[in-house]
Amino acid sequence: MLELKDVILHSPAGKSRRPLSFLIQPGDICCVGGGSGSGKTTLVRSVLGFCPVASGYISIDGELVNWLSATTFRRQIFYIPSDVSAEGGGPSPFDDLTVRQLIEAQLQLGINRINIDNDHLSEAWQLLGLDESIGERRCGELSASEMRRALLSIGSQIHRDLLIADELTTGLTVEEEQKTLKFVRAMAQSGSAVLLTCLSDDLLLKQEENEHFIIRDLCGFDTVGASDSTACQTAHTHA
Secondary structure, eight states: OOEEEEOOOETTTTESSSSSEEEOOOTEEEEEEOOOTTHHHHHHHTTSSSOOOOOEEEETTTTOOOTTTTHHHHTTTTESSOOOOOOGGGOOOOTTSHHHHHHHHHSSSSSTOOOHHHHHHHHHHHHOOOOOOOGGGGGGGOHHHHHHHHGGGGGEEEEEEEEEEEEETTTOOHHHHHHHHHHHHHHHTTOOEEEEEEOTGGGGGGSOOOOTEEEEEEEEOOOOOHHHHHHHHHHHHOO
16 A cells, blocks of 8 residues: 655755645556646655655655665565666666566566466556567667557566556557556456556556556646755765
C-alpha cells in the first residue's frame, strides 16, 4: 500500500503548487498526469526515496519513506524509468545486450533469483504488441517506448508489491497503449499496487476514475530561492 498525504514536492526547480494526496492499495492503478516539467519524475523519485518532499509524507505499508528506509522499500518495487538511456544521453551499459540477455540478467539479481520462463515471456511480448524477435535485438537498437515495454514484460516473471512506471505509454499508438494498459491491469489484479505517470494529453488520463482507478494531475512548480534548491540538491546527494 502506497500513501501520499498532503505532499508538496521539492526539486531544484521549486516547490509544487498544491499538495498531492492519494492512497494506492493492491489492485489499484493511480495515474498522475502533467506536462513536461510539472513534477512527474520528481514524484517518482520521491516515492523511491531519492528526493525528499518539502512537506507532507509518503509511506509504504504504513512506514515512512525516507533516505534510511528507501533501500528496503525498493526491494518491493518494480520500477521503469521514463528515460531508459544512460544519463546525459550517452550510450547505456546495456546497449550491446540483447533484450533476452538483459531480462536474464535482471532475473538473476539477488532479489529475484529465478530462471526465465520463455513461454510466459513470449506471451507477454505478444500482449504488449512486441514482435517475438525483440528478444534477439540489441537494447541500443530499441526505441524508448519499445525498451519500456520490454522492461515491463519482466512483470510476467516476477511479482512486486508496487509497480512504478514513469511515462510508460509515451510514444505509443492508441492500440499499443490499450495493450499496455491491459497488461498493467493484469499485474494490478495479481495483487500489485500501480503508480503510472503520463503526459497531459495521454489517453490514460481519459480513463474513468473508479474504485480501482485513480486519476490525479500535477500543476508544476513555484520558483524558490537558491538556498532551498541547494538544500534539495544536498539531500539528494546523501540519499
